[in-house]
Amino acid sequence: QLVESGGGSVQAGGSLRLSCTASGFPYTRYCMGWFRQVPGKEREVVANADVDDGTTYGDSVKGRFTIFFDKKRTVEIKMDNLKPKDSAIYYCGTNTHWSSTGYKRTEVSNFGTWGQETQVPISS
Numbered sequence: 001q002l003v004e005s006g007g008g009s010v011q012a013g014g015s016l017r018l019s020c021t022a023s024g025f026p027y028t029r030y031c032m033g034w035f036r037q038v039p040g041k042e043r044e045v046v047a048n049a050d051v052d053d054g055t056t057y058g059d060s061v062k063g064r065f066t067i068f069f070d071k072k073r074t075v076e077i078k079m080d081n082l083k084p085k086d087s088a089i090y091y092c093g094t095n096t097h098w099s100s101t102g103y104k105r106t107e108v109s110n111f112g113t114w115g116q117e118t119q120v121p122i123s124s
Contacts, residue, residue, distance in 0.1 A: 001025075002092045002115030006076075009117035013081045020115055022073040027096040032075040033067065034110060036088035036120075043108050046090065047077055050098050060085070073119045082122045090118040095118030 006018040018034060033048020033056070049055045049069035057065060061079070068076040079086065092115035095103055103110040 002094060004012065004090075004092050004118050006117040007090065007118040007120050009042060010082055012082060012084055012122055012124050014082055014122075016077065016082065016120065017078050018092075018118060018120075019076045019108075022094065022121065025073050029096075029098045029099045031095045031103070031105060031111070032069060032073075033093060033105070033111075034075070034077045034090055035093050035111070036086075036090045038088045041084060041093070045108060048093075048105050048111075049075060050095075050100065051092055052098075052100045052104065054100055054105060055083060079120075084122045084124045086120065087122045088120060090120050091115055092118075 001023050004020050031050035034046040035043050037043040042074045045058045047057045047067040064081045066078045093111040095111050
């Protein structure tokens with residue numbers, strides 16, 4: 001189970017922090033991160049990290065978002081300089097059988113376990 005916290009509404013230019021902790025999680029090879037989706041569009045990668053120290057950021061958030069992954073089943077993302085286009089439903093996701101040679105962090109389809117929805121509206 002993935003339990004999310006944080007989020008909420010913020011004005012453009014502001015910051016937010018989202019946290020996700022996995023419970024009942026016996027896996028040792030995994031990748032965790034954050035994804036987002038707006039109505040009518042596909043879910044996209046925001047940022048994720050794996051136990052092999054690999055990280056990925058979506059192009060639109062590079063330089064503004066930072067992921068923190070402790071390899072102890074918690075992943076956080078700090079979002080700075082938020083823009084209205086960052087408004088979306090955010091999800092924590094994980095791949096629980098991670099292989100850096102078998103999966104790509106950039107592919108949403110490689111992630112199959114999701115947390116609950118976290119609304120992040122950004123006002124201009």
